[in-house]
Amino acid sequence: MSGLLDAIGGKLAERWVALLALPGILFLGTAWAAHVLGAGRPFDAARLLREVERLAGWTDGHGAAGVLLVLVALLLLAVVPGLVVQLLAHGVRLLWLGPWPGGTGERLVRRRRVRRARADERVAEHIRRYEAGGDPAELAAAHAAEARRDGISLVPPARPTRMGDRIHALEHRVGEYYGVPFVTLWPRLWLAAPEPDRAEIRAAAASFDAAARLSAWGQLYVLLAAATWWWPALIAGAVVMAAAWRTGRERLFVLADLADALVDLRMRSVARAAGLPVPPGPVAPVTWEELDLLLRRRR
Structure with a gap:
């Protein structure tokens, strides 16, 4: 049982790091850079370096405890x-x-239904021409029109x-x-x-x-x-x-x-x-x- 719990705990830790911690740390770093730089000079690397040096000086002044505190705070905030x-x-x-609530979704569904109905009419038109004259080009055009119709929806649309x-x-x-x-x-x-x-x-x-x-x-x-x-x-x-x-x-x-x-x-x-x-x-x-x-x- 202890081995099973250890395995589960390891997988949970891996998922936490992959899904939350690493992307969260990247986002926190970006947010810090955005706060430091702002809109005026968005790529001022010298200013970022000065802020990094100031933070490094603070951690040096507090020793290992300061470094540990920063790491723990970073991991917790990344969640x-x-x-x-x-x-x-x-x-x-x-x-x-x-489906979307409200009228926006319904309007998009109606619009997509109209588009698909027109595409379906073009398919039927090519098929009628092929049946009337037996032209292989019309059959190929019907297949291409079917692909365009199915690209809209395989069945009459019901979602936006x-x-x-x-x-x-x-x-x-x-x-x-x-x-x-x-x-x-x-x-x-x-x-x-x-x-x-x-x-x-x-x-x-x-x-x-x-x-x-x-x-x-x-x-x-x-x-x-x-x-x-x-x-x-x-x-x-x-x-x-x-x-x-x-x-x-x-x-x-x-x-x-x-x-x-x-x-x-x-x-x-x-x-x-x-x-x-x-x-x-x-x-x-x-x-x-x-x-x-x-x-x-x-x-």
């Missing part, structure tokens, strides 16, 4: 921005995935962002094809999945969460720039937020694709575990209807 980032990351996920609609498309497809709500099915699928499959899902989800935290750090640097008028922090924060958004979108799409594949590969296992006979080959829709009824009774 504060890390905890703020954890809260901001939750808001980032809500912003990326939706592409990321939110990718999750909505997953839920929509599972509900339409299998007739079982995704939110009801997912816990059973997770328990029925082998550990390698779950590890892939965990890794993709962790990557998406890391991108959300990175965006939250970017927001913190933007707030720092607003508080100190040190404009380099604004540029750094904007660049970090843009990179985090792009990375988060890519990783969310990977996560949704993995979840989609897990549904297709493990639905039979869920049905068998629920006591339904599932023969080899194509599964009749009535089997999924029976599974839906069975899961509804158990809720």
Whole structure:
């Protein structure tokens, strides 16, 4: 038991250092530089060096105790921005995935629906021309138009962002094809999945969460720039937020694709575990209807 607790404590310490301490120390250092320099001379290295020398003189005057005090204070203070980032990351996920409260989200959804409907019309037009004349160029144009339409959303939009609609498309497809709500099915699928499959899902989800935290750090640097008028922090924060958004979108799409594949590969296992006979080959829709009824009774 002591060995297990030591291992858990070691992993918690590693996560604390990786998620809170190191980024927090970097942010504290940037905040100190922004406070010292301000907006007038944002890259005055000589002034920074004078402040560092003054701090070094103070620690020298207090000996080892002064150095230890500074290190302990730095580590404790580094936790504060890390905890703020954890809260901001939750808001980032809500912003990326939706739905948004108020009318702004609804207006964006309507606009995206119009864009997708127009893209769908172009697909249908190319298909009609191909069916009428058999021109291979029209078929290629139809495939290109389909890719542009799916780039907007795989299904008619219901969220204000592409990321939110990718999750909505997953839920929509599972509900339409299998007739079982995704939110009801997912816990059973997770328990029925082998550990390698779950590890892939965990890794993709962790990557998406890391991108959300990175965006939250970017927001913190933007707030720092607003508080100190040190404009380099604004540029750094904007660049970090843009990179985090792009990375988060890519990783969310990977996560949704993995979840989609897990549904297709493990639905039979869920049905068998629920006591339904599932023969080899194509599964009749009535089997999924029976599974839906069975899961509804158990809720």
